[in-house]
Amino acid sequence: MSSRSLASRNLNFLFHRPRVISNEFTTPPFQALYSTHIVGDKPILVRDFIHSALYHPKHGYFSQRSRSVGVLERSIKFNQLEGRKAYINHLDKVYKQSDTSWFTPVELFKPWYAHGIAEAIMRTANLSVPLKIYEIGGGSGTCAKGIMDYIMLNAPARVYNSLTYTSVEISPSLAEIQKETVGEVRSHLSKFKVECRDAADRSGWRDVEQQPCWVIMLEVLDNLPHDLIYSENQVLPWKEVWVEKQQDRKTLSELYKPLQDPLIKRCVEVMELDSNQSVSKVSSIWSKVFPKPRRCWLPTGCLKLLEVLHDALPKMSLIASDFSYLPDVSIPGERAPLVSTKTIAEEAGWQR
Numbered sequence: 001m002s003s004r005s006l007a008s009r010n011l012n013f014l015f016h017r018p019r020v021i022s023n024e025f026t027t028p029p030f031q032a033l034y035s036t037h038i039v040g041d042k043p044i045l046v047r048d049f050i051h052s053a054l055y056h057p058k059h060g061y062f063s064q065r066s067r068s069v070g071v072l073e074r075s076i077k078f079n080q081l082e083g084r085k086a087y088i089n090h091l092d093k094v095y096k097q098s099d100t101s102w103f104t105p106v107e108l109f110k111p112w113y114a115h116g117i118a119e120a121i122m123r124t125a126n127l128s129v130p131l132k133i134y135e136i137g138g139g140s141g142t143c144a145k146g147i148m149d150y151i152m153l154n155a156p157a158r159v160y161n162s163l164t165y166t167s168v169e170i171s172p173s174l175a176e177i178q179k180e181t182v183g184e185v186r187s188h189l190s191k192f193k194v195e196c197r198d199a200a201d202r203s204g205w206r207d208v209e210q211q212p213c214w215v216i217m218l219e220v221l222d223n224l225p226h227d228l229i230y231s232e233n234q235v236l237p238w239k240e241v242w243v244e245k246q247q248d249r250k251t252l253s254e255l256y257k258p259l260q261d262p263l264i265k266r267c268v269e270v271m272e273l274d275s276n277q278s279v280s281k282v283s284s285i286w287s288k289v290f291p292k293p294r295r296c297w298l299p300t301g302c303l304k305l306l307e308v309l310h311d312a313l314p315k316m317s318l319i320a321s322d323f324s325y326l327p328d329v330s331i332p333g334e335r336a337p338l339v340s341t342k343t344i345a346e347e348a349g350w351q352r
Contacts, residue, residue: 038053038056046225106139121319129211132209134167148188152188169195178194200301200305202311210314213316213317220320227263239256241254263304
């Protein structure tokens with residue numbers, strides 16, 4: 001049995017908008033994020049809804065916005081900035097002058113960020129065998145170019161000449177930008193390739209890679225889809241949250257089902273969310289008198305990707321960098337994700 005939400009609730013838990021922006025000032029890719037076309041006649045899991053909003057070939061955010069990840073024309077001259085305040089002010093100017101949504105750390109701190117990763121690889125890798133690097137979600141290609149530049153200039157020639165660098169990128173537009181960026185150094189092109197596919201799809205990796213390799217994921221884990229589970233009170237079991245169209249075909253609502261999806265169940269087990277199975281009689285009575293609904297977000301996209309990498313690349317060394325803290329999260333639920341929006345109005349700056 002499944003239960004539907006009593007009211008037709010718009011999915012504000014996915015795309016909350018602290019400030020309302022009228023449609024006439026919204027570009028088509030942003031309109032797509034709120035589109036009911038993502039959901040067909042059958043309900044879909046929250047993670048599939050988010051995945052479509054981000055990566056669908058026609059209306060996905062990363063698929064349609066070729067400049068969703070910013071590229072700085074020149075490196076920031078940090079030696080000319082007097083402290084953190086000056087850096088923040090400079091960054092504010094950069095964002096206001098750009099039509100891109102955000103700049104990644106590897107872009108803001110280029111080339112030093114990528115050079116640091118390359119140095120870490122060279123210090124720990126077995127350089128007697130060909131160096132094989134995979135980057136997942138390579139953005140504009142700045143990291144790839146920076147790493148290859150550093151190896152070309154600092155490693156023995158045989159290490160650079162035998163290097164293979166593979167970018168696994170789900171966005172076709174970003175894949176093209178990566179080729180352009182890395183291609184600025186002609187000798188890199190014979191060692192670099194882009195595979196335009198979903199890294200979390202095991203079939204794309206084909207046979208198991210038996211050789212040691214490096215996997216780089218910068219600001220990837222925070223962009224992966226989440227699932228959502230719900231409970232009516234403090235003691236009732238968790239239920240999966242699905243997204244479905246209302247009868248008017250214009251609004252979306254939540255649909256609750258008992259836990260049955262294998263990935264969600266594995267994630268619940270890993271996070272030990274179902275460890276407290278024994279409920280006292282007092283707690284049971286209290287939850288009925290004063291029910292407190294629970295919502296919890298699950299990083300199922302992250303879990304799936306890590307499982308696939310572990311299976312396909314068992315001898316990999318992983319370098320991952322991401323947020324350790326998300327400020328001002330207003331979406332309801334434990335471990336809720338953060339949705340950022342850059343408004344059209346210049347004075348609004350970043351909307352968190």
